[in-house]
């Protein structure tokens with residue numbers, strides 16, 4: 001009996017999972033179809049870019065600064081023992097640009113942007129605004145979804161680059177608490193340590209992170225159920241699955257970079 | 264001269280009974296949500312210029328029926344034709360074209376709450392009709408607001424409007440595309456008796472002005488009386504009665520009768 005119900009639960013769990021995957025694949029193809037359709041909503045796209053950039057910038061800036069600052073303060077004492085403090089700028093810039101910056105900024109954006117897209121589209125769905133657009137032939141997928149996904153894909157890399165730059169500033173401030181370093185020297189050291197193979201993969205993967213954030217946010221909002229509690233549910237699942245996707249994508253990206261860039 | 268006139272009227276009555284005059288036709292329509300069989304056997308015809316009222320208790324599937332008509336919900340069985348075309352068989356573009364001729368007033372009004380009233384009304388013009396001329400857009404927006412009697416609300420946000428005003432703005436947004444068929448989902452529910460009467464009157468005025476055919480879903484008997492040429496009563500997934508207000512008022516059936524008490 002127990003075994004039977006367990007089997008049932010597992011079966012229905014797998015069934016539901018497959019259904020979800022199918023839904024998402026479907027949603028992806030309708031995104032592509034509506035992307036290629038003529039009449040791209042430039043105004044809405046630019047508005048979304050502005051909202052995403054403007055609203056997230058303070059958070060991203062603070063995060064970036066603290067990232068560089070903390071990294072510096074943590075590593076200074078150890079490196080000092082070896083008399084290697086001059087490596088601090090390079091260490092901060094390489095680790096932030098290559099890995100920590102993209103991943104942390106993407107995770108924070110998942111919390112901020114994916115959830116707000118999920119909640120916004122979810123509440124539009126629940127209050128029948130999306131149906132109203134559909135009924136008036138206004139194509140909600142093209143107007144709401146395509147613009148938001150593309151805006152995320154475009155803005156997350158920019159935000160990450162800004163955060164990378166600000167983290168260097170944080171590192172500079174951290175170094176100065178210990179010992180006076182000139183800005184010129186610090187940045188020279190930081191940039192000298194960076195190679196093309198650090199910057200390029202770091203930027204490319206943020207494009208995918210951005211896409212995942214926009215796509216997952218839109219998917220959960222657009223497919224939320226009837227009833228107001230589903231708005232919260234949409235926002236919540238958007239954050240959870242966007243974060244998960246970011247980590248999975250990062251794993252893949254690191255593997256690919258190791259194969260192509262450092263061999 | 265006299266002869267010509269009689270011929271003309273005769274043609275008009277013939278046309279009225281002709282199939283060409285049917286704009287919406289539902290035959291044996293069925294729809295279930297998983298275990299829940301909502302529509303069991305729906306048969307309905309809407310003729311040109313007619314106001315059809317659908318009565319029914321809450322949760323009987325009235326909203327589902329008209330959402331099937333605009334293709335928001337897929338039906339399981341039966342046939343559903345709008346302007347002679349089966350909705351299920353239409354491609355995405357064909358469905359879009361049909362929807363341009365249909366107006367749908369949502370139960371909640373469904374105003375876009377991140378936009379002002381003006382932007383709400385301009386939305387269908389700019390997105391759907393691809394209108395660019397600002398002056399022309401403003402003119403149309405003002406005209407349609409005038410038609411629903413809410414010119415002052417033009418720069419308000421939907422959140423600042425009362426329930427009745429939201430319904431009227433929702434109505435205005437639907438009317439701005441001048442649909443041939445209007446589907447009203449409970450246009451007067453939740454409004455005070457005076458506002459309800461005004462909206463019912465508005466529905467009649469709009470029919471006169473734009474020559475629309477309409478399906479009006481309601482539980483409000485005053486609205487049904489003012490607007491309905493013909494009334495259908497929905498119960499347990501089927502229509503159990505049909506007739507004019509006066510006919511149904513005399514009905515012996517308890518389910519029908521209870522609406523008129």
Ligand SMILES: Nc1ncnc2c1ncn2[C@@H]1O[C@H](COP(=O)(O)OP(=O)(O)OP(=O)(O)O)[C@@H](O)[C@H]1O
Pocket residue numbers: 226296299301319320321322323324325326327328370
């Ligand atoms: N999208 C949906 N998914 C699942 N069930 C639905 C959906 N839409 C409607 N239903 C179910 O169909 C039934 C009829 O709903 P409908 O909204 O058509 O009722 P109604 O007659 O319009 O009632 P009311 O007068 O309260 O608006 C209800 O039992 C509802 O739970």
Ligand SMILES: [Mg+2]
Pocket residue numbers: 325326327370448
């Ligand atoms: Mg309803």
